[in-house]
Amino acid sequence: MKKHRGKFIALAVLIAMATIYWVVIKKVDENQIMVLVEEGSFDVTVLNTGELRAKNYTEISAPSALRQVGIWQVKISNLVAEGTVVKEGEFVAELDKTEIMNKINEEQLNVQKKQSEFKSTQLDTTLTMRDARDELFNLKYAVEERKLTKEQSIYEPPAVLRQAEIEYEKAIRNYDQKKENYKTKQQQSVTKMQIIGNELTKAQNRLSELTTTLAQFTITAPKSGMVIYAKEWDGKKKIVGSTVNTWDPTVANLPDLRTMESITYINEVDIQKVKTNQLVNIGLDAQTGKKLQGIVKSVASIGEQKPNSEAKVFEVVIDVTSIDTSLRPAMTTSNSISTNTLKNVLSIPIECVHTEGTKSFVYKLDDKKAVKQEVKIGASNETHTVILKGLLAKEAVYLSIPKDTLGIKWAN
Numbered sequence: 001m002k003k004h005r006g007k008f009i010a011l012a013v014l015i016a017m018a019t020i021y022w023v024v025i026k027k028v029d030e031n032q033i034m035v036l037v038e039e040g041s042f043d044v045t046v047l048n049t050g051e052l053r054a055k056n057y058t059e060i061s062a063p064s065a066l067r068q069v070g071i072w073q074v075k076i077s078n079l080v081a082e083g084t085v086v087k088e089g090e091f092v093a094e095l096d097k098t099e100i101m102n103k104i105n106e107e108q109l110n111v112q113k114k115q116s117e118f119k120s121t122q123l124d125t126t127l128t129m130r131d132a133r134d135e136l137f138n139l140k141y142a143v144e145e146r147k148l149t150k151e152q153s154i155y156e157p158p159a160v161l162r163q164a165e166i167e168y169e170k171a172i173r174n175y176d177q178k179k180e181n182y183k184t185k186q187q188q189s190v191t192k193m194q195i196i197g198n199e200l201t202k203a204q205n206r207l208s209e210l211t212t213t214l215a216q217f218t219i220t221a222p223k224s225g226m227v228i229y230a231k232e233w234d235g236k237k238k239i240v241g242s243t244v245n246t247w248d249p250t251v252a253n254l255p256d257l258r259t260m261e262s263i264t265y266i267n268e269v270d271i272q273k274v275k276t277n278q279l280v281n282i283g284l285d286a287q288t289g290k291k292l293q294g295i296v297k298s299v300a301s302i303g304e305q306k307p308n309s310e311a312k313v314f315e316v317v318i319d320v321t322s323i324d325t326s327l328r329p330a331m332t333t334s335n336s337i338s339t340n341t342l343k344n345v346l347s348i349p350i351e352c353v354h355t356e357g358t359k360s361f362v363y364k365l366d367d368k369k370a371v372k373q374e375v376k377i378g379a380s381n382e383t384h385t386v387i388l389k390g391l392l393a394k395e396a397v398y399l400s401i402p403k404d405t406l407g408i409k410w411a412n
Helices: 001-024 098-152 158-215
Strands: 035-038 036-053 057-061 073-079 092-093 219-222 244-245 252-256 262-266 277-282 290-298 312-320 332-349 355-357 360-368 369-382 384-389 396-400
Touching: 036 252, 036 312, 036 369, 036 384, 073 252, 092 252, 098 158, 262 332, 277 312, 312 332, 332 369
Parallel strands: none
Antiparallel strands: 035 396, 036 262, 036 332, 057 252, 073 092, 073 244, 092 219, 262 312, 277 290, 277 332, 290 312, 332 384, 355 360, 360 369, 360 396, 369 384
């Protein structure tokens, strides 16, 4: 009898539960879904999308000498596919050589011109100095002739002797002047040759610098790794045809895939909730079943304007603490940042809450009928919101608006 009595009790309970379900829920609206007000701990979270990047990476850049050779920007003419695994020294990119080749051709002509000037100046100097030396020798002989004439005139009348002395003194003075002029010309020639020689050396050095830089227009990997394209200021990836410049010379990166971080941007409404060291649950769009753990590393103190948006956002960097070798830069992440945990609170799905004017309300069951219940809401996360006033635990509320809202009154 006890055994049969237990079966009857169990059956009665099942019938009662079915009746409650039919009367309380099904009879209200067979197509409406009801939920119960939950009571317990509530995680306040900020949900946002982000993008993975390596914490550490090696930059692959255009030649650092671009500015020195007078080239401020240059286009990428060839680039390996993103994701290519390269070894140290292997080809990564090629830069457009048009401008630098024009400069090399100009400088080659300049070097040839300076070489001609140097040779011509050298020949002119040689001829000029030879003529000056010949003139000195002739003047020296003239001095000796005037000296002999003076010596032979000692027995001549005083006027003749005096005339011979004057001619001798003039010859000496002329010789001394020409000798000083020769020294000056010699110094001028040396200086002139130095100037032309320096100009030639400068042109040759510039030509050498240009040709050395030209060789660097073929960019190779500084180390082994996976090639990830660098980004422009507006977030677009640098591809064939993109421009690199002296203030942003990076063409691509070789990321260290062992340590990753997610970069996300939080709106100014939610940024006050986000602090460093908060825990983060990270999901991957490419691998929907995978869940990773992270921690907030840094929160920007100054907002920025994102392209095509009027709202200001703040950059938040999240360290990915889970180790996963399948992670790749630029993967899209969903970041759920745990900003607070509330104890012993009531909560319902966000879809349950509606507004009318300044009032927030829900549709709930009251004596088997749908009524509008005003509520005061508190903190929320991506799926639920806290109810501060208006509902009790385990009360049944509509997940969506009832099909027929005519005649639904406000709860007392």
